[in-house]
Amino acid sequence: MGTFQIKKSDTVYDAIVVGSGAGGGMTGYVLANAGFKVLMLEAGPYYDPKFHSQQLFWSYQSPRRGAGSTRAFGEFDAAYGGWEIEGEPYTTKAGTQFDWFRSHMLGGRTNHWGRISLRFGPHDFKGRSYDGVGDDWPIGYEDVKPYYDKIDRLLGIYGTVEGLENEPDGIFLPPPKPKLHELFVARAAKKAGVPVIPGRGSVLTEKLPGNEDRQKCFYCGQCNRACRIYGDFSSSSCLVIPAQKYTQNLELVCNAMVREVLTDEEGLAKGVSYVNKEDGLEYQVKGKVVVLAASACSSARIMLNSRSNRHPNGIGNGSDLVGKYLHDSTGVALGGFLPELLDRKRYNEDGVGSVHIYSPWWKDNRRDNLDFPRGYHIEYWGGFDMPAYGFGFGMHGLNGRVPDRNGQQKEAGGYGASLKDDYRRFFGTNVGMAGRGTGLALKENHCEIDPNVVDKWGIPVLRFHYKWTDAEVRQAKHMQETFQEIMHNMGAEITWGLHGPENSYGLEAPGRIIHEVGTTRMGDDPRNSVLNKWCQSHEVKNLFVADGGPIVQQGDKNCTWTILALAMRTSEYIVEQSKRNNI
Amino acid sequence: MNRRKYLKFVGVGSVTASVMWEACQPEAERNGVADNLPEVLEAGRQDFEIERDRRLLGETFFTEHELATIAILADIIIPRDDTSGSATEAGVPEFIEFIVKDIPSHQVPMRGGLRWLDMESSRRFEKAFRDCTEAQRMEIVADIAWPNRVNPGMEQGVAFFNRMRDLTATGFFTSEMGIADIGYQGNQPNEWAGVPEDVFRQYGFDSNDIIR
Numbered sequence: 001m002g003t004f005q006i007k008k009s010d011t012v013y014d015a016i017v018v019g020s021g022a023g024g025g026m027t028g029y030v031l032a033n034a035g036f037k038v039l040m041l042e043a044g045p046y047y048d049p050k051f052h053s054q055q056l057f058w059s060y061q062s063p064r065r066g067a068g069s070t071r072a073f074g075e076f077d078a079a080y081g082g083w084e085i086e087g088e089p090y091t092t093k094a095g096t097q098f099d100w101f102r103s104h105m106l107g108g109r110t111n112h113w114g115r116i117s118l119r120f121g122p123h124d125f126k127g128r129s130y131d132g133v134g135d136d137w138p139i140g141y142e143d144v145k146p147y148y149d150k151i152d153r154l155l156g157i158y159g160t161v162e163g164l165e166n167e168p169d170g171i172f173l174p175p176p177k178p179k180l181h182e183l184f185v186a187r188a189a190k191k192a193g194v195p196v197i198p199g200r201g202s203v204l205t206e207k208l209p210g211n212e213d214r215q216k217c218f219y220c221g222q223c224n225r226a227c228r229i230y231g232d233f234s235s236s237s238c239l240v241i242p243a244q245k246y247t248q249n250l251e252l253v254c255n256a257m258v259r260e261v262l263t264d265e266e267g268l269a270k271g272v273s274y275v276n277k278e279d280g281l282e283y284q285v286k287g288k289v290v291v292l293a294a295s296a297c298s299s300a301r302i303m304l305n306s307r308s309n310r311h312p313n314g315i316g317n318g319s320d321l322v323g324k325y326l327h328d329s330t331g332v333a334l335g336g337f338l339p340e341l342l343d344r345k346r347y348n349e350d351g352v353g354s355v356h357i358y359s360p361w362w363k364d365n366r367r368d369n370l371d372f373p374r375g376y377h378i379e380y381w382g383g384f385d386m387p388a389y390g391f392g393f394g395m396h397g398l399n400g401r402v403p404d405r406n407g408q409q410k411e412a413g414g415y416g417a418s419l420k421d422d423y424r425r426f427f428g429t430n431v432g433m434a435g436r437g438t439g440l441a442l443k444e445n446h447c448e449i450d451p452n453v454v455d456k457w458g459i460p461v462l463r464f465h466y467k468w469t470d471a472e473v474r475q476a477k478h479m480q481e482t483f484q485e486i487m488h489n490m491g492a493e494i495t496w497g498l499h500g501p502e503n504s505y506g507l508e509a510p511g512r513i514i515h516e517v518g519t520t521r522m523g524d525d526p527r528n529s530v531l532n533k534w535c536q537s538h539e540v541k542n543l544f545v546a547d548g549g550p551i552v553q554q555g556d557k558n559c560t561w562t563i564l565a566l567a568m569r570t571s572e573y574i575v576e577q578s579k580r581n582n583i
Numbered sequence: 584m585n586r587r588k589y590l591k592f593v594g595v596g597s598v599t600a601s602v603m604w605e606a607c608q609p610e611a612e613r614n615g616v617a618d619n620l621p622e623v624l625e626a627g628r629q630d631f632e633i634e635r636d637r638r639l640l641g642e643t644f645f646t647e648h649e650l651a652t653i654a655i656l657a658d659i660i661i662p663r664d665d666t667s668g669s670a671t672e673a674g675v676p677e678f679i680e681f682i683v684k685d686i687p688s689h690q691v692p693m694r695g696g697l698r699w700l701d702m703e704s705s706r707r708f709e710k711a712f713r714d715c716t717e718a719q720r721m722e723i724v725a726d727i728a729w730p731n732r733v734n735p736g737m738e739q740g741v742a743f744f745n746r747m748r749d750l751t752a753t754g755f756f757t758s759e760m761g762i763a764d765i766g767y768q769g770n771q772p773n774e775w776a777g778v779p780e781d782v783f784r785q786y787g788f789d790s791n792d793i794i795r
Binding site for chain 1: 621622623624626627629631632635636640659660661662664677678681682685686724728729730731732744745748749752753754755756757758759761762764765766767768769770771772773774775776777778779781782783785786788
């Protein structure tokens with residue numbers, strides 16, 4: 001790093017967008033297409049799936065065979081970063097836990113997500129009115145529906161029209177057909193009273209009308225590695241790169257780590273300052289509008305670090321709620337193998353890299369008298385996967401549980417030709433499931449600035465305070481019981497994931513499901529919300545948040561589709577208000 | 584990032600990294616740095632990942648004696664049969680050498696386990712495991728290969744053999760030979776049309792089971 005200096009640019013952009021994930025990508029796309037001159041700042045490197053994807057590499061092409069030594073989900077996974085990043089620490093209050101996953105790169109966490117694309121339903125937006133828990137959003141499903149419809153058409157999603165009350169249908173491409181183990185799951189779940197319907201994922205099972213840049217899925221099942229033909233939704237391939245290509249209105253600066261929002265004498269946003277990770281220099285850029293889409297916690301961090309005379313508590317934080325109401329989804333998983341599938345016939349069943357089937361939440365905590373509010377959906381997996389690091393681990397816990405080819409009970413473990421044959425016999429028999437449920441948005445669960453710690457660029461870091469309540473633990477217990485029943489019904493042997501009250505029934509720590517939202521929640525009353533219903537700061541009219549931060553209370557649905565819908569809605573509002581000179 | 588610029592930057596960065604790294608090593612333990620990486624280790628990889636891989640590929644962890652012992656054990660666990668070759672023919676010892684550098688938590692259990700094995704064989708036969716006859720080796724293996732019937736004093740050997748079995752199996756079945764052996768048919772463009780008709784019938788499903 002050279003001598004310290006701050007580089008200031010005189011260019012005034014129509015909008016500065018911080019972040020290039022689902023929220024930032026959508027905001028940049030809409031604004032650039034509306035003629036705005038947009039500066040997009042991304043904290044990580046450039047990434048184009050067409051050139052940088054690890055799709056279709058074989059395990060044996062790498063000496064580590066896919067192990068996750070530098071990437072949490074394996075070396076072929078597209079997402080950089082993880083729960084721990086060198087030089088970018090965060091802290092937690094004693095006795096609490098929150099694991100913070102960050103992926104600094106073009107497209108952010110849309111590079112590895114499961115492409116599971118579920119709409120929040122009417123009760124998710126108005127939960128308090130429905131069952132008295134938490135708070136209502138200031139908007140309802142009918143306000144967001146037109147945007148869900150638009151992103152369905154723009155980005156592509158498969159699924160089926162089911163007419164379920166709180167699982168709204170979209171505009172769907174045909175879903176992929178179920179795999180063999182999924183037929184077993186569906187039959188077993190039905191017996192347990194759990195519905196199973198085709199999955200809903202943003203993968204192009206058919207060519208997207210009017211889009212020549214993206215091709216139809218060729219079923220390698222590797223969406224998490226990023227798709228070279230743009231057959232699935234990533235913010236890079238579907239939003240940022242097209243916005244650059246077709247509008248010339250989007251200027252992208254990568255490796256730009258934003259410190260704070262800069263304000264003028266009246267307290268309005270006038271730009272942002274950032275450190276460029278490549279040259280180590282400090283930059284200040286100007287914009288008429290600033291949109292934070294750095295991820296729920298990163299945007300909260302930027303706001304809390306943006307202190308001035310007009311905003312002594314951090315910009316837009318008159319309510320003191322920036323960072324509060326942080327909530328992740330709950331998660332419990334369990335799995336094993338299906339003895340009936342031993343020695344199964346081989347064929348290619350890679351399918352799509354998202355879910356082929358899932359179980360939407362089927363109960364009603366009021367009607368069914370459950371001891372926890374809201375619920376969860378279930379995702380399933382199994383079958384033939386490309387062998388990678390970890391394949392065959394723990395055979396000594398499996399091969400003693402079933403008779404051999406001659407019907408004789410085997411001794412667990414072993415070696416030699418007989419053992420070698422066991423790996424073949426068990427290939428493709430595994431089956432597993434995971435629940436993703438509603439975590440409650442509580443004021444007590446929050447992130448704040450740690451007064452004592454900075455990252456390697458001198459930016460004060462976040463300190464987390466998060467504890468599950470009994471409600472989430474009871475929900476986890478319900479998941480355990482349901483999963484065990486489904487496994488039992490299909491004759492599967494459970495080999496992992498069984499947990500009791502001693503460790504909260506296997507409930508994952510907050511942050512592990514990577515659905516954290518709520519840190520800049522929207523509302524009508526500036527005293528108990530950070531943003532208005534357009535995701536606009538109550539206090540700073542040209543400051544907006546377009547990530548998961550504005551979400552008041554998450555449903556049991558994965559949040560990406562809602563982040564996209566809200567970002568599109570907010571962006572259109574910015575365009576309209578700018579035309580009227582209201583911003 | 585521009586690829587040419589990217590590689591140039593990586594080149595410079597890795598020289599610095601290797602110098603720094605060597606400076607911290609005792610003379611005898613110094614290793615080289617790999618010059619060329621396979622394509623998979625460069626496409627879309629971050630600078631620090633590329634530097635790390637070049638360093639790891641240039642390092643040596645196991646001694647010649649340890650690696651020879653690993654090779655013997657690997658072929659006991661996965662021998663050649665009618666379908667495919669043995670663990671060593673599939674490159675399992677090379678895989679294990681790399682993976683313990685990549686995942687250092689394997690290092691102590693593997694190194695210690697190999698030494699445990701040599702101590703056990705020298706107790707019984709006054710020789711290192713690799714110098715034993717096949718019958719002598721199999722006598723020891725018989726005492727550590729069956730986790731549900733363990734004689735007192737053999738527990739650590741069983742734990743080591745479990746790890747050795749896991750790493751051998753993973754190394755074998757993720758190799759080109761192993762993937763062909765196990766019959767994985769995917770990782771190629773195709774049209775997923777659902778479960779094949781004969782498989783569908785084999786497991787007793789009918790059209791009512793098809794999820795729309």
